[in-house]
Amino acid sequence: MAKKRLPVTRTPLITSWQWHATLFSILSEDDNAKKWIFSNYIQLRCYNIEEIFTGDEMLFMDIMPGSSSLKECPYLITSLLTKDQITSYCGDIVDFIIKTIDLGGYVYGVFDEAKILSDVEVDYKFPHELFIYGYDLEGEGFYCGDFTFKDKYAHNKLTFEEVRKGYDVISASEDHMFKDDYKGTRGLYVIFKNTDTCYYELDTALIRDTLREYLNSQDTKNHFRMMRNRFNDTTFGVEVYDVALARIMKQMQAEEPDFDVRALHVMYDHKVLMLARIKYLMANGYLNYDADLITSYEEVVKNMQAARNLLIKISINEDVSAAVRFKDYFQIAKEKEVAVLLEVLSRLDQRAR
Amino acid sequence: MLYVERRRFHDETISKTWKGVAKYMGKEEVRQELIALINDTLPEIGDVSMDANITTEYGINSITLIKLIVASEEKFNVQFTDYELSLDDYPTFGDLAAIINEKLDN
Numbered sequence: 001m002a003k004k005r006l007p008v009t010r011t012p013l014i015t016s017w018q019w020h021a022t023l024f025s026i027l028s029e030d031d032n033a034k035k036w037i038f039s040n041y042i043q044l045r046c047y048n049i050e051e052i053f054t055g056d057e058m059l060f061m062d063i064m065p066g067s068s069s070l071k072e073c074p075y076l077i078t079s080l081l082t083k084d085q086i087t088s089y090c091g092d093i094v095d096f097i098i099k100t101i102d103l104g105g106y107v108y109g110v111f112d113e114a115k116i117l118s119d120v121e122v123d124y125k126f127p128h129e130l131f132i133y134g135y136d137l138e139g140e141g142f143y144c145g146d147f148t149f150k151d152k153y154a155h156n157k158l159t160f161e162e163v164r165k166g167y168d169v170i171s172a173s174e175d176h177m178f179k180d181d182y183k184g185t186r187g188l189y190v191i192f193k194n195t196d197t198c199y200y201e202l203d204t205a206l207i208r209d210t211l212r213e214y215l216n217s218q219d220t221k222n223h224f225r226m227m228r229n230r231f232n233d234t235t236f237g238v239e240v241y242d243v244a245l246a247r248i249m250k251q252m253q254a255e256e257p258d259f260d261v262r263a264l265h266v267m268y269d270h271k272v273l274m275l276a277r278i279k280y281l282m283a284n285g286y287l288n289y290d291a292d293l294i295t296s297y298e299e300v301v302k303n304m305q306a307a308r309n310l311l312i313k314i315s316i317n318e319d320v321s322a323a324v325r326f327k328d329y330f331q332i333a334k335e336k337e338v339a340v341l342l343e344v345l346s347r348l349d350q351r352a353r
Numbered sequence: 354m355l356y357v358e359r360r361r362f363h364d365e366t367i368s369k370t371w372k373g374v375a376k377y378m379g380k381e382e383v384r385q386e387l388i389a390l391i392n393d394t395l396p397e398i399g400d401v402s403m404d405a406n407i408t409t410e411y412g413i414n415s416i417t418l419i420k421l422i423v424a425s426e427e428k429f430n431v432q433f434t435d436y437e438l439s440l441d442d443y444p445t446f447g448d449l450a451a452i453i454n455e456k457l458d459n
Contacts, residue, residue, distance in 0.1 A: 152414035302436065309438035312419045325435060 004101055005134030005143055007193075008155070013037075013276060014269035015153040016262075018129040018146070019067040022108055022191075025131065025145055026076065030195045033075040038277045039203040040065055042210040043220055044270055046240045046263065047232035053126065059247050061240060061263035063270050064220070067180060068227070070108065070189060074199040077192040080178075082185050093167045094160045097142060098135050100190050107132040109188035110175045111166035113148045116158060127174045130158075130166070204286055204348055207277075211345045213237060215338060240267070241334040245327065248311065252323045259315045264308040271301045271337070278344060287347055297340045303333040378429075380454055386428065387450050394424045403447035408440065415440050425449070431456040 012024035027033035046061040071078045081089075090096035097107050114126035126148070134143035141157040149156045158166075172178070172186045213220050217237035235243045244263050251257050275297050281287040282294075307329035314322050378386070388401045398411050407413040413421075418440050422433050431453060443449045 150412045150414070151416065152412075154412065305439055306435040309415065309419060310435045312416055313423060313435075313438060316416075316420050317423045322435075329435065 001102070002138050003134070003136045006101060006104065006106055008133050008145065010155070012153070014041075014063075014273050015147075016266045016269045017062065017067070018131065019070055020063070020269070021145060021147070021153045022106075022129075022131040023069050023073060023076070025133070026106060026191070026193055027073070027195070030075065030193075032195045032198045032200075033073075034280065035198070035202040036073055036075055036200045037273075038280050039200070039206050040069070040210075041270075041273055042207065042277075043214050043236060044238075044240045044267070045220075045234050045236050046243055047234040049232065058260050059244060059263050061244065061266040063266060063273070067177070070191060071181075075193070075195045077194045079190045080181070080183070080187055081190060082187040086188065092164075094164055097132055097163070098137075101133070101135055104192055106191040106193075107188055108177075108191055109167075110170055110177050111163065112169045112174075113146070113166060115165040115169060116162040117148065125169065125174060127170055127176060129177060130163075132163070202284070202286065204352065207281075208345060208348050208352065211341055211348075215341055215345065238334060238338060241330060245330050249323065249327065252314075252320045252326075257315070257318070257320060259311055261308060261311055261315070264304075264311060268301075268304045268308050271297075271304045271333070274337075274341075275301050278340075281344075281348075286351070287344065293340060293343060296336060300333050300337045300340065303329045303336070307333065378457060380450075383429070383454055383457065384450050387425070387446065387453065390424055390428050391421065391446065394421050401446060403450060404445055406444055407446060408444075413440070418443065421449070425453060429453050429457060 008025040009028045011028075012021055013028045014024055015021040024037075027037065041063045043064040044061065045064060045066075046059055048057050049060045050056070051058045065072055070076060071080070086093065086096050090099065100107055108129060108131050110127045111130045112125045113128045113130070114122050114124055117126070128146070128148055131145040132142045133145065135141070136143070136157070139157070140160045142160065142163050143155060144158050144163075145153065145155050147153050170186060172184060175186045177189075178185050178187055210220075212218075214237040217235070217239035219234070219236055221231050221234060221236075244267065247263075248259065251259055275294070278287070278294060278297055282289045307326055310322055310326050310329065314320060314326070384403060388403075391398060391401050395411075395413075395417060402410070405411070407418070415438075419438050422438060426432060433452075433456075437452065443452075
């Protein structure tokens with residue numbers, strides 16, 4: 001077959017990080033998968049890490065289940081293959097990816113995007129996750145989803161040679177995907193969509209428990225000790241508002257403010273998904289329809305979006321006097337969100353009695 | 354007066370005059386000036402169509418849009434509220450021109 005593109009949505013419900021953009025590209029429009037998606041992605045967490053590319057300290061924010069979602073979602077069948085396996089089974093990475101796509105498998109892994117972005121040889125690397133969902137044999141290219149090439153999540157075509165170059169040079173220590181899994185090796189994920197049968201029903205018990213944990217900023221890392229027991233100093237739940245705000249206000253006071261907006265992209269996506277969840281629960285009879293509740297949560301989304309966009313604007317025009325307004329949007333979003341989610345939780349609890 | 358001071362005086366005078374003039378611009382003038390501004394601010398875009406979708410056609414994201422809004426505020430002497438910075442509100446450059454016109458009319 002000269003060309004093959006596996007199904008992906010052009011408008012994933014959320015993107016934020018590459019693992020979310022990948023999962024939501026594959027599953028956003030699937031009714032069975034929505035049952036798992038809306039049962040999860042409620043708890044927020046953040047902690048400081050060293051930025052992979054710059055070495056600077058950054059506030060890493062994510063919606064749980066984070067990057068492990070690709071392996072744990074029952075509507076995906078994900079195999080972790082080491083580089084040695086890939087070489088042994090197929091010899092060539094380009095052949096491997098084409099054969100995988102022919103079988104209906106998406107490919108996800110860390111590639112050196114400096115080699116892909118630059119026409120000339122560069123002496124640095126830019127290891128980043130790439131999502132590959134199709135190929136064009138005549139055009140000798142792969143269809144990919146990524147944040148790097150257009151400074152936002154977008155679909156692009158990369159040549160076979162670019163992908164080969166980007167794959168070959170990444171070592172185990174640079175493969176942060178396998179490093180995050182504590183596997184310490186180099187490899188790729190092969191992902192199959194597995195949505196024909198309903199393997200997972202909407203879990204209102206999990207939604208109620210996680211909403212409670214989110215609202216109480218409860219430390220939930222102990223739920224995951226069976227998989228990993230190395231933890232950073234993590235903040236959970238609505239307290240992430242305070243941590244993110246404190247960090248940004250500190251940056252505003254710096255002589256040359258330099259903002260990292262990524263944490264706010266994640267927080268905004270969290271609100272977008274929560275609004276979709278509330279509407280889903282109402283549409284499917286888990287909550288009674290209540291237009292006022294929807295309108296109130298839309299205010300949360302609107303204020304978080306205003307906060308994020310204002311921070312981008314401040315980073316462009318350097319007008320830090322707008323910090324007061326930024327703080328207001330943040331606080332309005334937090335207060336309104338707590339009020340709406342307490343109401344949602346109370347109504348779900350009542351139905352469970 | 355030093356050259357740099359004269360230059361600054363000249364630029365500021367022109368800028369103030371321009372901002373006064375912007376208020377009385379017609380829709381076509383706003384359109385032309387916005388196209389010039391897009392070319393200055395985002396030169397990678399090339400030929401500008403006011404009707405094309407700015408995300409799919411030109412790859413505009415939140416950051417590049419807000420960059421353009423900041424430049425528009427300066428150029429047309431208008432102010433966008435913090436709720437008017439969303440990419441969803443401007444499917445095309447024509448929609449951005451419409452908001453600028455609306456602000457100039459008020």
